[in-house]
Amino acid sequence: MAEPNVKRIRTCIGCQRQAGKTALKRIVRCPDGSVRFDATGRLPGRGAYVCSVECMNAAFKAKKLQRALKANVEKDDAEQIAAQLSAAFAGDENDRS
Numbered sequence: 001m002a003e004p005n006v007k008r009i010r011t012c013i014g015c016q017r018q019a020g021k022t023a024l025k026r027i028v029r030c031p032d033g034s035v036r037f038d039a040t041g042r043l044p045g046r047g048a049y050v051c052s053v054e055c056m057n058a059a060f061k062a063k064k065l066q067r068a069l070k071a072n073v074e075k076d077d078a079e080q081i082a083a084q085l086s087a088a089f090a091g092d093e094n095d096r097s
């Protein structure tokens with residue numbers, strides 16, 4: 001039986017930091033095989049979580065992202081995802097102020 005009050009803890013693939021789902025951003029491998037930033041956190045497919053753009057870049061370089069998603073990630077895609085993550089994290093900062 002599922003526990004209704006258990007928070008969904010996720011682990012950043014870059015630094016292994018654990019945090020609630022909302023503190024981490026999701027990267028998803030879509031069913032069509034493309035890898036992208038999941039702004040809504042609801043896209044179908046295999047997901048991986050990062051807590052910062054630095055962790056995304058580190059995870060990509062160390063091939064942790066590729067391993068987590070069981071997918072090939074092109075450098076262009078990684079750069080695009082990093083840019084989108086950067087904007088998303090910046091948006092979170094604005095929400096807090």
Ligand SMILES: [Zn+2]
Pocket residue numbers: 012013014015016017050051052055
């Ligand atoms: Zn991290």
